Amino acid sequence: MIIEPVIKGVVARSAHPYGCQQAVRKQIDYVKQANPIVGGAKRVLVLGASSGFGLASRIAHTFGGAQADTIGVSFERGPSEKGVGSAGWYNNIFFKQEAEKVGRIATNIVGDAFSQQVRQQVIEAIKNDLGGEVDLVVYSLATGVRPNPETGDMWRSVIKTTGKPVVGPTLNLETDSLAEMTVETATEQEIADTVKVMGGEDWASWIECLTEAGVLAQGCRTVAYSYIGPEVTYPIYHHGTLGRAKVHMHNTAEALNSQLANIGGQAHVAVCKALVTKASVFIPAFTPYILALFKVMKQNGTHEGCIEQMQRLFNARFYNYGGVETDEQRLIRMDDWELAPEVQRQVSEIMAGMTADNFTQLGDYTGYKQDFMELNGFGFAEVDYQQDISLESLKALQP
Numbered sequence: 001m002i003i004e005p006v007i008k009g010v011v012a013r014s015a016h017p018y019g020c021q022q023a024v025r026k027q028i029d030y031v032k033q034a035n036p037i038v039g040g041a042k043r044v045l046v047l048g049a050s051s052g053f054g055l056a057s058r059i060a061h062t063f064g065g066a067q068a069d070t071i072g073v074s075f076e077r078g079p080s081e082k083g084v085g086s087a088g089w090y091n092n093i094f095f096k097q098e099a100e101k102v103g104r105i106a107t108n109i110v111g112d113a114f115s116q117q118v119r120q121q122v123i124e125a126i127k128n129d130l131g132g133e134v135d136l137v138v139y140s141l142a143t144g145v146r147p148n149p150e151t152g153d154m155w156r157s158v159i160k161t162t163g164k165p166v167v168g169p170t171l172n173l174e175t176d177s178l179a180e181m182t183v184e185t186a187t188e189q190e191i192a193d194t195v196k197v198m199g200g201e202d203w204a205s206w207i208e209c210l211t212e213a214g215v216l217a218q219g220c221r222t223v224a225y226s227y228i229g230p231e232v233t234y235p236i237y238h239h240g241t242l243g244r245a246k247v248h249m250h251n252t253a254e255a256l257n258s259q260l261a262n263i264g265g266q267a268h269v270a271v272c273k274a275l276v277t278k279a280s281v282f283i284p285a286f287t288p289y290i291l292a293l294f295k296v297m298k299q300n301g302t303h304e305g306c307i308e309q310m311q312r313l314f315n316a317r318f319y320n321y322g323g324v325e326t327d328e329q330r331l332i333r334m335d336d337w338e339l340a341p342e343v344q345r346q347v348s349e350i351m352a353g354m355t356a357d358n359f360t361q362l363g364d365y366t367g368y369k370q371d372f373m374e375l376n377g378f379g380f381a382e383v384d385y386q387q388d389i390s391l392e393s394l395k396a397l398q399p
């Protein structure tokens with residue numbers, strides 16, 4: 001079969017396995033020539049390892065200087081009669097192949113990170129594959145649902161505001177168009193449910209479970225990722241349901257930091273830059289901002305993708321001899337270049353003139369779409385998209 005891109009709204013319904021391989025290789029090549037991570041963790045558990053910031057964290061630790069062995073947990077779909085499977089499925093497979101080529105251990109666990117079963121599998125893997133302990137736990141899950149561990153019912157997150165409804169243009173990647181959409185006000189229940197799904201509770205529960213199992217090394221650290229953004233996006237993000245969940249996560253980092261002090265460990269949140277990932281394309285009314293931001297940061301030479309952000313985080317901020325570099329709230333600000341006043345001034349100027357007719361010229365729509373296609377393994381010059389790929393050959397690839 002010939003695998004072609006299929007996009008529905010903002011969701012990719014197909015992925016190209018060898019394009020995903022190329023995407024992984026491109027990230028590996030980047031970190032190999034970047035400033036190396038010095039003094040980095042050697043045994044790393046990444047929750048949410050198959051795409052976005054989690055995959056980039058894993059690649060940075062394995063190939064960007066630390067030479068870490070890793071366990072990666074993700075929720076992905078393999079090939080079947082219904083389709084070729086998800087991009088993250090192939091990212092896991094090809095990451096592992098590359099890691100093993102350089103003698104590193106890379107264990108992939110594909111399953112629901114919220115379940116007890118996956119927690120047990122991870123503990124077993126730490127014991128069997130990583131010598132019984134990890135030095136770093138990266139928490140990078142992004143999802144819309146989480147089962148209540150007591151009842152099994154699902155909590156569902158919503159992307160809404162908590163103030164007045166916000167009307168803003170929202171992107172459709174299938175039709176390359178912007179359309180007005182209203183971001184409604186969340187109910188108290190919706191806010192609480194979003195905090196359950198995207199806040200810090202599950203992160204804390206993972207750390208508790210790993211502590212009880214005795215698999216956190218002396219000095220073990222943990223990091224989770226957050227977003228704040230500039231004031232123009234506060235109604236949609238920071239003051240919206242997702243922002244509430246992130247505040248919960250920031251508070252969780254404080255609690256975990258105190259707990260981990262018992263073993264000389266630490267917990268941090270890194271506040272990252274707005275980027276195109278499988279998760280972020282869902283945020284309504286956010287696109288004009290990202291399109292303008294990409295345009296300005298590329299012009300200024302300060303634009304970064306997930307891999308550049310993660311390599312800079314671990315190279316320059318996280319493993320410093322003088323301690324982790326944070327702001328006064330103890331947050332690691334990887335959004336520093338995004339929030340630079342001159343960048344934001346230029347972004348606001350572009351956004352003020354952006355309409356459904358001119359967004360492809362005023363903003364960096366070409367770059368945005370290219371990033372989205374690459375997330376799913378499309379748009380790489382190095383890949384032969386006309387090659388005939390059999391389902392059987394894909395089924396033979398195992399994570």
Ligand code: NAI
Pocket residue numbers: 047048049050051052053054073074075076088111112113114140141142143225226227271272273274275276277278279280
């Ligand atoms: P992503 O969608 O690229 O990756 C999410 C990962 O979570 C994938 O590996 C997926 O398989 C895994 N996952 C989801 N549900 C799971 C489950 N039930 N069990 C096991 N694995 C599961 O997301 P992205 O954007 O990298 O997000 C990671 C974190 O970074 C999130 O906390 C997000 O809020 C944060 N962040 C994202 C920004 C962006 O612009 N994309 C900006 C700043 C922070």
